[in-house]
Amino acid sequence: xxxxxxxxxxxILGHKTYHDITEDVCRSIEGKAPKAWYxxxxxxxxxxxxxxxxxxxxxxxxxxxxxxxKTVEWAWDITNFVWWVGIGHAxxxxxxxxxxxxxxxxxxxxxxxxxxTIFAVFMAGLFPLIHMGRLWVGxxxxxxxNQFGSxxxxxxxxLLWDVFAISTYLSVSLVFWYIGLIPDFATIRDRAKSPxxxxxxxxxxxGWSGRAKHWNRFEIVSLVLAGLATPLVFSxxxxxxxxxxxxxIPGWHTTIFPPYFVAGAVFSGFAMVQTLLLILRKGMKLEAxxxxxxxxxxxxxxxxxxxxxxxxxxxELFISxxxxxxxxxxxxxxxxxxxxxxxxxxxxxxxxxxxxxxWIRRLRRSLLFTFFISxxxxxxxxxxxxxxxxxxxxxxxLPSAWSxxxxxxxxxxxxxxxxxxxxxxxxxxxRYFPVLAISELKTILKISGESYKNGTAPGHSDHH
Amino acid sequence: xxFQISSKAKKTIFGAIAVGLISVIIGVVxxxxxxxxxxxxxxxxxxxxxxxxxxxxxxxxxLALQYATETGWSVAIKRVVEGVASYVYVGIAVLLALFxxxxxxxxxxxxxxxxxxxxxxxxxxxxxxxxDTIIAxxxxxLTKPFFWVVTAxxxxxxxxxxxxxxxRSLQEDVEGGTKIHYKNYVKGALFLxxxxxxxxTSSWHWLMSIDAHWFSTLFGWYVxxxxxxxxxxxxxxVLLYLKKHGYLQQVNDSHIHDVxxxxxxxxxxxxxxxxxxxxxxxxxxIPEEVIYFDFRIENYKFTYWAMFMVNFxxxxxxxxSREAKRNTGILAVVCLIILLGHWTDVYMLITPGTMGExxxxxxxxxxxxxxxxxxxxxFILNTLTKAPLMPKNHPYLDExxxxxx
Numbered sequence: 001x002x003x004x005x006x007x008x009x010x011x012i013l014g015h016k017t018y019h020d021i022t023e024d025v026c027r028s029i030e031g032k033a034p035k036a037w038y039x040x041x042x043x044x045x046x047x048x049x050x051x052x053x054x055x056x057x058x059x060x061x062x063x064x065x066x067x068x069x070k071t072v073e074w075a076w077d078i079t080n081f082v083w084w085v086g087i088g089h090a091x092x093x094x095x096x097x098x099x100x101x102x103x104x105x106x107x108x109x110x111x112x113x114x115x116x117t118i119f120a121v122f123m124a125g126l127f128p129l130i131h132m133g134r135l136w137v138g139x140x141x142x143x144x145x146n147q148f149g150s151x152x153x154x155x156x157x158x159l160l161w162d163v164f165a166i167s168t169y170l171s172v173s174l175v176f177w178y179i180g181l182i183p184d185f186a187t188i189r190d191r192a193k194s195p196x197x198x199x200x201x202x203x204x205x206x207g208w209s210g211r212a213k214h215w216n217r218f219e220i221v222s223l224v225l226a227g228l229a230t231p232l233v234f235s236x237x238x239x240x241x242x243x244x245x246x247x248x249i250p251g252w253h254t255t256i257f258p259p260y261f262v263a264g265a266v267f268s269g270f271a272m273v274q275t276l277l278l279i280l281r282k283g284m285k286l287e288a289x290x291x292x293x294x295x296x297x298x299x300x301x302x303x304x305x306x307x308x309x310x311x312x313x314x315x316e317l318f319i320s321x322x323x324x325x326x327x328x329x330x331x332x333x334x335x336x337x338x339x340x341x342x343x344x345x346x347x348x349x350x351x352x353x354x355x356x357x358x359w360i361r362r363l364r365r366s367l368l369f370t371f372f373i374s375x376x377x378x379x380x381x382x383x384x385x386x387x388x389x390x391x392x393x394x395x396x397x398l399p400s401a402w403s404x405x406x407x408x409x410x411x412x413x414x415x416x417x418x419x420x421x422x423x424x425x426x427x428x429x430x431r432y433f434p435v436l437a438i439s440e441l442k443t444i445l446k447i448s449g450e451s452y453k454n455g456t457a458p459g460h461s462d463h464h
Numbered sequence: 465x466x467f468q469i470s471s472k473a474k475k476t477i478f479g480a481i482a483v484g485l486i487s488v489i490i491g492v493v494x495x496x497x498x499x500x501x502x503x504x505x506x507x508x509x510x511x512x513x514x515x516x517x518x519x520x521x522x523x524x525x526x527l528a529l530q531y532a533t534e535t536g537w538s539v540a541i542k543r544v545v546e547g548v549a550s551y552v553y554v555g556i557a558v559l560l561a562l563f564x565x566x567x568x569x570x571x572x573x574x575x576x577x578x579x580x581x582x583x584x585x586x587x588x589x590x591x592x593x594x595x596d597t598i599i600a601x602x603x604x605x606l607t608k609p610f611f612w613v614v615t616a617x618x619x620x621x622x623x624x625x626x627x628x629x630x631x632r633s634l635q636e637d638v639e640g641g642t643k644i645h646y647k648n649y650v651k652g653a654l655f656l657x658x659x660x661x662x663x664x665t666s667s668w669h670w671l672m673s674i675d676a677h678w679f680s681t682l683f684g685w686y687v688x689x690x691x692x693x694x695x696x697x698x699x700x701x702v703l704l705y706l707k708k709h710g711y712l713q714q715v716n717d718s719h720i721h722d723v724x725x726x727x728x729x730x731x732x733x734x735x736x737x738x739x740x741x742x743x744x745x746x747x748x749x750i751p752e753e754v755i756y757f758d759f760r761i762e763n764y765k766f767t768y769w770a771m772f773m774v775n776f777x778x779x780x781x782x783x784x785s786r787e788a789k790r791n792t793g794i795l796a797v798v799c800l801i802i803l804l805g806h807w808t809d810v811y812m813l814i815t816p817g818t819m820g821e822x823x824x825x826x827x828x829x830x831x832x833x834x835x836x837x838x839x840x841x842x843f844i845l846n847t848l849t850k851a852p853l854m855p856k857n858h859p860y861l862d863e864x865x866x867x868x869x
Contacts, residue, residue, distance in 0.1 A: 003866040005536060007642055007859045234736060246747045253748050256681035258740040311660055315681050322668075323679040324601050
C-alpha cells in the first residue's frame with residue numbers, strides 16, 4: 001500500500017468524491033461555452049487566418065518576402081521553429097519523465113500539457129516546410145523511392161535527422177496522449193445526452209468498456225510508450241541543437257548544445273504550460289485540482305532548468321575566452337556588445353535573472369507573479385534562439401559580407417499567425433476534450449486528497 | 465542491529481590492499497628506468513585519487529538531491545549514501561597531497577637531457593608556458609594561485625556540506641520533528657547550486673587542463689555524468705552486500721529496483737554526453753578540437769572504444785528488464801563491470817594527456833586500483849558501523865518503508 005507522509009501538501013483540495021471529479025471535468029464539455037470562449041476563439045482564429053494569408057502570400061511570391069539576405073539565411077523562421085519545438089517539450093516530459101519519477105502532481109497537468117505539446121509541434125513543423133519554399137513538395141524530405149533522378153535525401157545532414165526526430169516525437173506524443181484520452185472519452189460518451197455527441201465520443205473512445213482486460217492492456221501500452229517517449233524528449237532537442245552545433249560557425253559549434261537545448265526546451269515548455277494552465281484553471285473552475293502547490297512545483301522546474309541554461313550560457317562565455325579562438329571570442333563579444341546587444345541582454349534578463357526570483361517562496365506561490373514570469377520566460381526563450389541564430393551569422397568570417405537582419409511584415413505575420421492557430425487548437429481542445437485526466441486523478445484521490453489526508457471526509461462518501 | 469565489519473570482509477579488504485601493494489612494487493621494479501616512470505605514477509595517483517573521490521562526491525550530490533526534491537523512497541538507503549559520501553575526506557586528502565606535489569614540481573615534470581617532459585599539468589611549468597602563447601593566454605585561469613584558491617574553496621564546501629548533512633542526519637534520529645528536515649531541504653538546494661558550478665569548473669582545472677590546449681563546453685557535464693553513474697553503482701554494491709549479510713531488512717526489492725533504475729538512467733546520461741561531445745567534434749573536424757579524439761583513437765583504439773561500448777551497452781542491455789534490476793547476482797556482476805568501465809573512462813581522460821602514446825594498463829595501474837579500492841571500501845564500511853543503518857524520525861521514513869513499485 002502506498003503511504004503519503006502527513007507533511008506533504010494535498011494534491012486535491014477540499015472534499016471531492018470520485019463522482020465530483022467526473023462532474024468537474026465534464027461540466028465544461030457538457031454545458032454551454034461561456035461568451036469569453038467564443039470571443040477568444042474568434043480572435044485566435046482571425047489571427048491564425050492572417051498568418052495563413054501571410055503564408056499564402058509568401059508561397060505565391062517567394063522567400064524574398066522575408067527579411068533574409070545573403071549573409072543571414074536563417075532568422076525568424078528557424079527561431080520560431082526552435083521556439084515552438086522547445087515549447088513542445090513539456091508535455092511529454094510531464095507525462096513520461098515525471099511518470100518515471102512517480103510525481104503524482106503531474107496528473108493534474110499532463111493532459112493539457114500534452115495537448116499543448118502536439119499543437120506546438122504542428123506549429124514548429126510549419127516553418128522548415130515553408131522555408132523550403134515549395135510547400136507542396138515537402139514530402140521530399142522523406143527518403144521515399146522516387147523517379148526524380150539523383151534526388152535523394154542526405155543522411156549526413158542533421159536537418160534530415162531532425163525530420164526523423166520530430167516526426168517520431170510527434171507520432172509517439174500523439175499516440176501517448178490519445179491512449180490516455182480513451183477511458184475519459186468513454187466516460188463522456190456514457191454521460192452524453194445528445195445522439196450526435198454520443199456517437200462522436202463513442203467513435204473517439206474506440207469502444208472502451210472499462211473491462212479489466214482493457215485496463216490491463218491500457219497500462220501495458222502506457223508503460224511502453226512512456227519508455228519510448230523518455231529518450232525522445234532528449235533526442236528531439238539534441239538533434240535540433242545539432243542543426244547548429246555540427247557546423248563550424250562560431251557561436252553554434254559547441255559541445256554543450258545538446259543538453260543545454262534540452263534544458264532550455266523544458267524551461268520554455270513549462271513556462272507555456274504555466275501561462276495556459278493559469279488561465280484554464282480559472283476559466284474552467286479547476287482550482288481544487290491545479291492549485292498553488294502545482295504551480296509551485298512547475299516554478300521550481302522552471303527555476304532549475306533556467307539555472308541550467310544560465311550555467312550553460314556562462315560556460316559558453318568562459319570557454320569562448322579559454323579556447324583562445326578569436327572568432328569564438330568575437331562571436332560572444334558581438335552578441336553582448338554588437339548591434340544586437342538588446343536581444344542578448346533581453347535574453348539574459350528574461351532567462352537567467354527572472355527565474356532566480358523563484359527562490360523566494362512567496363513569489364513562486366503567487367499566481368499573478370507566476371503568470372507574469374511565464375510570459376517573460378517565453379519572450380526570453382524566443383530571444384535566445386534569435387540571438388543564437390542571427391547574431392552568430394550576421395557577422396561571418398568576411399567583414400565585407402557582414403549585414404543585418406530586419407524582419408518584414410511577412411516574417412512577423414507568420415509568427416503571429418502561428419500563435420493564433422496554436423491558441424485556436426488549444427481553445428477547441430479545452431472545450432471538447434477532458435482537460436484533466438479523469439481516470440488518473442481518481443487513483444490519487446484517496447492518497448492525496450485533502451479531506452482524506454486530514455480525516456475530514458465523511459465516511460463512505462465514495463459513491464461513483 | 466548495528467553493522468560490524470566481519471573478519472572475513474576485513475581479510476578480503478586487506479588482502480586486496482596487499483595484492484595491490486605487491487603489484488605496484490612489481491611494477492615499480494620493472495619500470496623504474498622508464499622515461500615515463502614518474503609521470504606514470506603521478507598519473508595513477510590522479511586517476512585513482514579522482515575516480516574514488518568522484519564516487520564519494522557523486523553520493524554527496526545524490527544525498528543533497530534527495531533532500532532538495534523531497535524524495536521519500538530513498539530514506540531507507542540514506543545511511544548507505546552517507547557512507548559512500550564519507551570517503552570525501554580521504555579523497556580530498558589524496559588530491560591535496562598530489563596537487564601540492566605537482567605545484568611544487570612544476571606540474572610534475574621529468575627532466576630528460578635537459579628537456580622538461582611528461583607533465584601532468586604542463587601549464588604549471590614556466591618553461592613550457594614561456595614558449596606557448598596558447599597556454600600563456602589562458603592565465604589567469606591556468607595559474608597556480610587561482611587553481612589553489614578555487615580548489616581550496618571546492619574542498620571546503622564539500623567537507624562542510626558533508627559534515628552538516630551527516631550531523632543533522634544523526635541528530636534527527638534523536639530529536640525527531642520536522643525542523644531538521646526543512647533545514648536539510650534548504651541546505652540540499654544550496655548544495656546543488658554550488659555543485660552545479662563547481663562540478664564543471666573543477667573538472668576544467670583538474671582534468672581538462674591536462675590537455676592544456678584543448679577545450680570543450682560539455683566537458684564538465686560529461687565528467688559529472690560518469691561521477692553520478694559510478695556513485696549509484698557503488699551505492700548498489702554496498703546495499704547488496706549489506707542485504708546479503710542480513711542487514712537492512714526493510715530495504716526491499718523495490719528500493720533495489722529504484723537504485724537499479726538510477727544506474728540504468730545515469731549510464732544512458734553518460735553515454736548521451738559522451739556521444740554529444742564526441743560526435744560534434746568528430747563531425748565538424750576542426751583540427752584543434754578533434755585532435756583530442758584522434759589521438760585517443762589512434763593510440764588507445766581498443767581501450768577507448770571498449771570503454772564506451774561497455775559503459776553504454778552493458779547497462780542498457782542487461783538492466784533493461786525489471787527482473788534484472790531485482791536480481792542480486794546479475795546486479796553485482798553488472799555493477800562491477802560498470803565500475804571498471806568508468807575507471808577506464810577516467811584513465812582515458814588522464815593518461816593520453818600525461819603519458820602521450822606510452823600509456824598502458826599493467827601492474828602499476830592494477831595495483832593502484834586495488835590499493836585505492838581496498839582503502840575506499842574499508843573507509844565506507846567503517847562509516848557504516850558508526851550509526852544505525854536505518855534512520856529514525858525522518859518524515860518520509862514511513863513512505864520508504866512502504867515503498868512498493
